Amino acid sequence: MAILPASCSSARFVLRILGVAGGPRVVHLGPSGPRSKGGRAVRTNADTERVARLLGAWRRSGAPVGVALRDALAELIDGSYLPTGRRMPGQRDLAAVLGVARGTVVRAYTELAASGRLASRRGSGTYVRGAAGPARPAEGRLSSFGGGRDVVDLSSGALPGSELVGRVMQQVGRQLRAHHLQGTGYHPAGLAELRAALAARCTERGLPTRADQVMVTAGSQQAVWLIATALAGPGTSTLVEEPSYRGALEALAAAGGRVRGVPCTPAGIDLDLLQAAVADADLLYVQTALHNPTGVHTPQPQRRQLAETAARHGTLVIDDQSQADLAWFRSEPLPGLERMADPDRLLIVGTLSKLFWGGLRVGWVRGPREIVGRLAELRGSVDLGGPVTDQLAALHLLPHADRQRELRRAFLLRQFEDTREILRTVLPGWRWDTPAGGSGIWTDTGRDAVVLAQRALARGIRLTAGPAFSPHGGHRTFVRLPVWQPQGRFAGAARVIADLAG
Incomplete structure (x- = not known):
C-alpha cells in the first residue's frame, strides 16, 4: 500500500476492491481521513460536491437565500445539468457544503417538488423528475456565464x-485569399499542410509519423472528448491517474464507461497499483510529460515501466501531453511515452493553446491510422472541421515554438x-x-x-x-x-x- 505525499494525495489512500454485479471488480482508490468545517465533521459524497460546483455563484443580491437556491437548482434541472432520474444530494449534506441552514434546502426541495421538478421516494431519497416546462427563473446559476459579476477566477x-498570435494574422489573410477561399473550408481531420507539419514534429521527437496518423482538433479538450466518445462507451473500463485532468474525467464519464483511479505519486502513476488494476482495463489515460493538476513529470524509468506494463496487457494508452511545453526548468518540451510505448497502442494528445493562446483552438491526436480515421468520422458529425484561420495561424506559429x-x-x-x-x-x-x-x-x-x-x-x-x-x-x-x-x-x-x- 502506497502512502502518498502532499503533492498527489489529500491523505492516506486505501485500495478498495469493490464487487460490481454483472461486471469486473473495480479498483476504487479514495481518500481517507476527516473532513472538517470549522472543527466539526462534514460528511458529504462526491455527488454533493458536484451539485455545489454546478450551482456556481448562485446567491443573488437582494433575493432571500432560499429563493436564490430554489431558482438556481431549477435552472440546473431545466437545462438538464441535473438529468431526469438523478438522485439529489441529501438535504443535510448540501446544506453543510453550501453553508446554509438545512431548512433552506428543505424548502427549496419542497418547492421544486411542487413545481414537478423533483420527486421524493420514501426511504430512498429525492430524485430529479424533469424540467417543468418553458418557464425559467429570471436569474440563477447560468447568469454567471455572462461575466457580469466581478469574480476573481482562481x-x-x-x-x-x-502577441505572436496577432502578428501572424496578416499572413493568414493573404494565405486564405490565395489558397483557401475557393474551397468549402471543411476539413474534419484538419488541413493537410498542418497535419504534415505536426507529423514532422512528432517524428523529430522520436516517433516516426505520417500525416494520415495525425488529426487536428479544436484544442486538446475536443481531442480527449472524441477519444472518450469513440472508445470509452458503456461496457468499457478506463484507468486514470488520481487526481487527473478534470476535462478528461468529464469526457470519460459522459461517454458512459467505467472510470477508475490509480494514485499519482511524485514519480507519476503508482506502478504497483497500476499492475494490479490494468489487467481488465480497455484504456489507460495518463499525462506522463506534465501532469495536471499536480505538475509532476514522470521520470524516464517509470515511463518505460508504464509502457511495458500496458504492452503486456494490450491496453490502449492515451498520453495527454497538453502541458508538455510548460516546463519550468528546461527549455525543450518534456518527454512522454513517444519513444517507449507501442505506437500501435498509443494515442498522443497535444495542443498549441497552452503555448500560444487558449483562443487559438488547435490541438491534435497522433495515433494509428485506423483510430485517427474513426475520430475524424466522429468529428465530422459534430462540426465538419475546425476554423481554417486558426489552423493557418498554427502553421505560422510553429516555427516560433522554441x-x-x-x-x-x-x-x-x-x-x-x-x-x-x-x-x-x-x-x-x-x-x-x-x-x-x-x-x-x-x-x-x-x-x-x-x-x-x-x-x-x-x-x-x-x-x-x-x-x-x-x-x-x-x-x-x-x-x-x-x-x-x-x-x-x-x-x-x-x-x-x-x-x-x-
Whole structure:
C-alpha cells in the first residue's frame, strides 16, 4: 500500500476492491481521513460536491437565500445539468457544503417538488423528475456565464495569449485569399499542410509519423472528448491517474464507461497499483510529460515501466501531453511515452493553446491510422472541421515554438516565485510541492476545500476544490491555484481566503 505525499494525495489512500454485479471488480482508490468545517465533521459524497460546483455563484443580491437556491437548482434541472432520474444530494449534506441552514434546502426541495421538478421516494431519497416546462427563473446559476459579476477566477490555469498570435494574422489573410477561399473550408481531420507539419514534429521527437496518423482538433479538450466518445462507451473500463485532468474525467464519464483511479505519486502513476488494476482495463489515460493538476513529470524509468506494463496487457494508452511545453526548468518540451510505448497502442494528445493562446483552438491526436480515421468520422458529425484561420495561424506559429516556450518558462517561473511568497506570508499553513511546470500548483489547504470554495465564491473568488479532479470525489482538502494571476489581485484574494479559513 502506497502512502502518498502532499503533492498527489489529500491523505492516506486505501485500495478498495469493490464487487460490481454483472461486471469486473473495480479498483476504487479514495481518500481517507476527516473532513472538517470549522472543527466539526462534514460528511458529504462526491455527488454533493458536484451539485455545489454546478450551482456556481448562485446567491443573488437582494433575493432571500432560499429563493436564490430554489431558482438556481431549477435552472440546473431545466437545462438538464441535473438529468431526469438523478438522485439529489441529501438535504443535510448540501446544506453543510453550501453553508446554509438545512431548512433552506428543505424548502427549496419542497418547492421544486411542487413545481414537478423533483420527486421524493420514501426511504430512498429525492430524485430529479424533469424540467417543468418553458418557464425559467429570471436569474440563477447560468447568469454567471455572462461575466457580469466581478469574480476573481482562481479556478482556471488558462494563460494569457502571446502577441505572436496577432502578428501572424496578416499572413493568414493573404494565405486564405490565395489558397483557401475557393474551397468549402471543411476539413474534419484538419488541413493537410498542418497535419504534415505536426507529423514532422512528432517524428523529430522520436516517433516516426505520417500525416494520415495525425488529426487536428479544436484544442486538446475536443481531442480527449472524441477519444472518450469513440472508445470509452458503456461496457468499457478506463484507468486514470488520481487526481487527473478534470476535462478528461468529464469526457470519460459522459461517454458512459467505467472510470477508475490509480494514485499519482511524485514519480507519476503508482506502478504497483497500476499492475494490479490494468489487467481488465480497455484504456489507460495518463499525462506522463506534465501532469495536471499536480505538475509532476514522470521520470524516464517509470515511463518505460508504464509502457511495458500496458504492452503486456494490450491496453490502449492515451498520453495527454497538453502541458508538455510548460516546463519550468528546461527549455525543450518534456518527454512522454513517444519513444517507449507501442505506437500501435498509443494515442498522443497535444495542443498549441497552452503555448500560444487558449483562443487559438488547435490541438491534435497522433495515433494509428485506423483510430485517427474513426475520430475524424466522429468529428465530422459534430462540426465538419475546425476554423481554417486558426489552423493557418498554427502553421505560422510553429516555427516560433522554441522562442515562445522560453518566454512561457521565464514568465511562469517568475510568477511561481511571487505566488509562493504570497502563500507563505498569507496562508502559511497551506502545503505544496514545487511542480516541474504548468500554470498552477496543487495545494493542500488542510481543511475542507469544498466548503472553503463555496464560502470564497460568496466573496467573489472562484476556486476549484480537489474532488473536481478525482473520479471518486477524493482530494477534498486540495485546491489548484493558478500562478499566472497579477500578483496584486492574487494577494488580495489570498487575504480574503485566509480570513475565511481562519
